[in-house]
Amino acid sequence: MHDLKIIIIGAGIGGLAAGIGLKQAGFEVEIYDRVKELRPVGAGISLWSNGVKVLNRLGLGQPMAQIGGRMDKMQYRWKTGDLLNDIDLFPLIEQVGQRPYPVARADLQNMLIEHFPGEIQLDHKCIGVEQDEAGVTATFENGHQAKGDLLVAADGVRSILREYVLNKTVEPQYRGYVNWNGLVPISPDLAPPNTWVVYVGEHKRASMMPVGGDRFYFFFDVPMAKGTVANPDRYQAELREHFSGWAEPVQSLIDRINPEQMARPEIHDMGPLPQMVRGKVALLGDAAHTTCPDLGQGGCQALEDGLILTQYLTTTNISIEYALMRYERDRLDRANPVVEKARQRAEMIHGKDPDITQKWYQQLSEEDPAAVTSAISKVIMAGPLH
Numbered sequence: 363m364h365d366l367k368i369i370i371i372g373a374g375i376g377g378l379a380a381g382i383g384l385k386q387a388g389f390e391v392e393i394y395d396r397v398k399e400l401r402p403v404g405a406g407i408s409l410w411s412n413g414v415k416v417l418n419r420l421g422l423g424q425p426m427a428q429i430g431g432r433m434d435k436m437q438y439r440w441k442t443g444d445l446l447n448d449i450d451l452f453p454l455i456e457q458v459g460q461r462p463y464p465v466a467r468a469d470l471q472n473m474l475i476e477h478f479p480g481e482i483q484l485d486h487k488c489i490g491v492e493q494d495e496a497g498v499t500a501t502f503e504n505g506h507q508a509k510g511d512l513l514v515a516a517d518g519v520r521s522i523l524r525e526y527v528l529n530k531t532v533e534p535q536y537r538g539y540v541n542w543n544g545l546v547p548i549s550p551d552l553a554p555p556n557t558w559v560v561y562v563g564e565h566k567r568a569s570m571m572p573v574g575g576d577r578f579y580f581f582f583d584v585p586m587a588k589g590t591v592a593n594p595d596r597y598q599a600e601l602r603e604h605f606s607g608w609a610e611p612v613q614s615l616i617d618r619i620n621p622e623q624m625a626r627p628e629i630h631d632m633g634p635l636p637q638m639v640r641g642k643v644a645l646l647g648d649a650a651h652t653t654c655p656d657l658g659q660g661g662c663q664a665l666e667d668g669l670i671l672t673q674y675l676t677t678t679n680i681s682i683e684y685a686l687m688r689y690e691r692d693r694l695d696r697a698n699p700v701v702e703k704a705r706q707r708a709e710m711i712h713g714k715d716p717d718i719t720q721k722w723y724q725q726l727s728e729e730d731p732a733a734v735t736s737a738i739s740k741v742i743m744a745g746p747l748h
């Protein structure tokens with residue numbers, strides 16, 4: 363199956379990385395995105411080692427290391443600033459064989475765009491897909507039609523192609539908390555420049571981690587009712603209110619944020635789904651398994667999807683449908699438990715059952731750092747490149 367033409371809908375992390383891998387494997391690839399200009403939603407992302415290894419496999423290890431932050435340690439602090447746990451990440455890095463990289467989303471997306479050796483058609487909103495014996499046809503709002511042998515739907519959490527694949531609508535679910543995120547210049551009075559610091563308390567978090575360009579990617583999260591309004595003019599006031607009385611670095615961070623360059627999403631997830639494939643159409647990334655960010659694995663799973671899709675398309679020669687069925691089986695087994703684990707963690711962190719969150723706070727101060735890194739390692743090592 364070497365002369366395949368593959369249509370990818372969505373130029374996010376998942377669609378772009380899959381496009382690079384499929385091109386490298388010798389396939390013809392066309393990527394389409396609905397936006398007029400590619401600008402990622404959100405400021406940063408922490409790529410754990412399983413995601414970084416996929417980029418290494420694509421030959422992108424070096425550019426990734428250039429834009430990634432150097433994160434040697436992880437610290438949990440109580441909201442007042444008291445240190446709960448100080449975790450050296452080197453044992454983890456040695457165990458899994460690759461350091462994780464927090465990275466600015468714009469840098470990651472630009473790096474992927476730069477390394478996709480083809481054209482990305484912007485301003486093409488896909489509105490439907492059909493398939494028959496001969497292949498697939500994607501239809502776009504602007505009247506364009508794209509024909510290929512198979513279609514990869516990497517169209518994100520609000521995927522419209524998911525309904526086609528599943529033959530029913532599955533809506534993402536609000537998981538009960540709001541996340542503010544952005545970038546600020548690194549400054550030692552905020553946090554040590556090689557450390558991911560997480561302040562916890564009142565079922566909320568305030569966190570900073572180093573990304574390339576001497577910046578911290580920061581986020582705050584707070585349990586809130588659904589439907590609160592995101593108004594940049596109010597971000598600082600909101601955060602001052604929610605984090606009143608928290609440690610000095612948290613207050614300084616709020617003072618320094620630039621509300622115009624922040625995102626404030628309500629956190630949703632979706633799944634586990636029973637299916638990712640219909641014939642010659644395959645879901646990839648958030649379209650198939652939108653994951654709460656509390657494990658830092660959503661983007662990493664999208665990267666793994668692309669790797670495995672490429673692998674089955676290059677190593678099986680029975681039929682496209684057969685290769686996609688193998689892809690589906692493999693990826694449901696891997697990504698669905700990650701969706702569930704991330705949801706459980708989100709609930710634990712954000713006080714779904716306040717007693718469980720209280721126990722977690724207690725555990726943070728007593729836990730052996732090796733237990734923390736070994737739990738992270740387990741998730742990483744369950745991936746395809748261990």
Ligand SMILES: Cc1cc2nc3c(=O)[nH]c(=O)nc-3n(C[C@H](O)[C@H](O)[C@H](O)COP(=O)(O)OP(=O)(O)OC[C@H]3O[C@@H](n4cnc5c(N)ncnc54)[C@H](O)[C@@H]3O)c2cc1C
Binds near residue numbers: 376394520
């Ligand atoms: C606050 C937050 C923090 C996170 N932190 C992490 C983290 O630390 N680590 C991690 O690994 N993951 C993290 N994630 C998850 C990660 O962001 C996602 O899993 C990842 O972006 C999914 O990539 P994707 O390519 O599947 O989808 P997306 O990045 O959403 O890309 C989808 C693309 O499809 C396009 N599109 C949509 N519909 C159409 C259409 N009809 N026609 C054409 N184009 C279309 C969109 O414009 C978009 O460009 C986080 C998520 C959030 C919300």
